[in-house]
Amino acid sequence: MDLRQAPLLRVHVAADPGRTGRWLGLVQVHHLLQDHTAAEVVLSEVEAFMSGNGDGLPAPLPFRDFVAQARLGVSRAEHEEFFAELLGDVTEPTLPFGLADARGDGTGVRSARLRVDDGLAVRVRESARGLGVSPATLFHVAWARVLAGLAGRSDVVFGTLLLGRMNAGRGAERIPGPFMNTLPVRMDVAGLDVVGAVRSMQGQLAGLLVHEHAPLALAQKASGVPASAPLFTSLLNYRHSARRVHSGDSESDGTAGLTVLSAAEDRTNYPVTVSVDDLGDGFGLKADVVDPGDPELVCGLIQTVIEALVAALEAAPETPLYEVDPLSPVDRERVVTDWNDTGVVVGDVSVLGLFGEVVGRDRGAVAVV
Structure with missing residues (x-):
């Protein structure tokens, strides 16, 4: 979507010529306008009006209240101090596959999906519970280890997506608008054992929540990376995804009268985007990568590393993180021997x-x- 061309929210509606009484809608929206939660809010309100229950909707809350809270909460000086401590000695960008263009429009992206083995998913949750952290923390550590291999460096920086509604005040879950934010995460995989890596990541993510409304430009400026270069070119999005009920070739999103015929297709300006879908019991992985990157390789490496990470946490928590092997035995045989x-x-x-x-x-x- 061209940011210079309004509107940034478009809905194209047409009657289905093959089925009487059926209408199709194509929704296009830019994340500068609203996030996924806001889209669900809008759809639920559409359904309420369609079913004649529009009068029962709660009074809308103004987005300006959130803007005021975000601007008046943590001072700019506090943001600068936090990110200077985190990134002040970072002088080079982290570039998986050597991809340096962080201003793309998502065209040319290839995608791959992988469902994490159900048994492994159970072990991930058990390990996270035992350490008192979220599964998201373990996946952030796993991606840092994979990224170190893809970028050819041990000290890596990548972007993580923050919901933005955690501390946004009363009724934030029902306010349409762009609450989410992208901020950097850093990890030196050569300097920590697996437990230390998890603890470090837990503390870093907790710190980011305090600064979740800081501008990304401020964080980059706090680093030693030249302004002309990106701080990172990969993004990790850990998201809680409601399981959809399949009905024939379509998917119901649980909203009466509405059926999702095609799942949402997200595009970002980052050449490597990894999404982890927390399905409540299992996990799904999705990688969007531009050439010469390989999305199937990325998904496979993440599953291999998360399994090796969990095994190390279970049996040998003092294992250095760099010894967690991103290559499966088959892949290692191919690379090292063949x-x-x-x-x-x-x-x-x-x-x-x-x-x-x-x-x-x-x-x-x-x-x-």
């Missing part, structure tokens, strides 16, 4: 020999394609 088997003969010459021949002919030529 891809390094340069002794394989191609014709009468090995791969290493072919490489040498090219270098011998022209040292400036491309040796491997």
Whole structure:
């Protein structure tokens, strides 16, 4: 959606030519206007009017009350102090797959989904409960470990999505508007054991809640990353997703008279976006990645790491986080053994020999394609 072109909320409605009395709607909305909770509020109010119960809706609360609370709550100086302590010595951006463009429009994104094994999901919740943290904390640690591999660095920074309604005052759950915010998370996977990583992440996320309405630009300015470069280019969105009831080829969202025919498709300006859907019992993973990144690889790595992380927390909590392996045994065999088997003969010459021949002919030529 082009921010220079109004409106940022569009609803296209048409009668279904194949079914009498059935109407179809396509809703497009920019997150600068409202978040997912606000969309649910609007749909519930539409349903109330459709069923003749519009008069029973509560009086709307003004969004300006939230704006005032956000601006008058924590001072700018306090925001600057918090993020300077967190990011002051960060001088380089964290770029998974080397992707540095954080101003894209979501085109060219490839997506992949993966349902976390149900047995593993139970173990995740048990481990989180035993440590007195949320499952979201464990997934943040897991993504930090995966990101370290994808970015080729141990000290990583990524964005996390904050709901923005936790401390927004009375009735915040029913106010349409853009409450959510994106702020940075940092972890050095080389300096902590698995329990220490979980505790560190828990404290950091708790601190972000205090500063959940700080501008992202302020946080980036507090770092040592040049203003011309992004602080991070990956985003983690941990969200509580209501389980939908399937009906044929469609999905009901629980609202009488309304049926969701196609699930929401989210796009962000970040080239790597990971969403963790907390389904109440299980977990779903979704990765949106632009080329040359691989969304299926990202989902697989997260599941591998969360399983290894839980195993370490259960049996060896002193395990260094960097020893939590993001590669499954099959993937490790492929990378370490198969891809390094340069002794394989191609014709009468090995791969290493072919490489040498090219270098011998022209040292400036491309040796491997």
